[in-house]
Amino acid sequence: MSDAGLPPRVQRFITTHIDSLEKLEVLLLLWARTDREWTASAVSLELRITETSATARLVDLAASGLLVGNGATPPAWRFSPSHSEDAQAVTELSAVYGAKRVSVITFIFSRPLDKVRGFAEAFVLKKDKDGGGHG
């Protein structure tokens, strides 16, 4: 496992919540701009990613308890972690990402929990049954 000199809290946060660079960018965007709610299209315009992908990341982050949706159509999300420790971790992650970008990216791609997650996912009997079309 490559820890790349990242603080333990940041490492723990990444292994728990972040599985792609895109998700990290979406999270940091919403963290930096809490003054407004973000729709998937706004995020896709800001980060120059596809809207489908942006929706998938936003829904994932909301399921992790980091964002809250407003339930409107189209839905919009705001950074509002359910645990205060997550808020501190994201602040720390943002600082580390600015200072040690390569280390953070390397850590995300080293995916130390891939096998554990893969094992857990093996128990999901039907994926994307509700037709979310993302994953």
Add this chain to the structure above:
Amino acid sequence: MINPIINGATAMAWFACALFFLRFWKQSRDRLFAFFALTFALLAGNAVAGALIDVSDERRYYIYVVRLFAFLLILYAIWDKNRASRRAG
């Protein structure tokens, strides 16, 4: 004589499984692993009880109730995992 030894070895094996799943749970925070750890801890306790309770003791039947509960817990964990996945996306 051999039965308590086998029961002890079985308990240790279940307990080792429980510890593995406990570690997976600490790493991933996935509830599935917490349920699995609990299940294997129950089965470990079950094996210990099997070694300690006399064969003629009627309370021995409770061992099977606990074992049934442990297996039901595995089913619940899988159901819970699927429910969580659907909710997530």
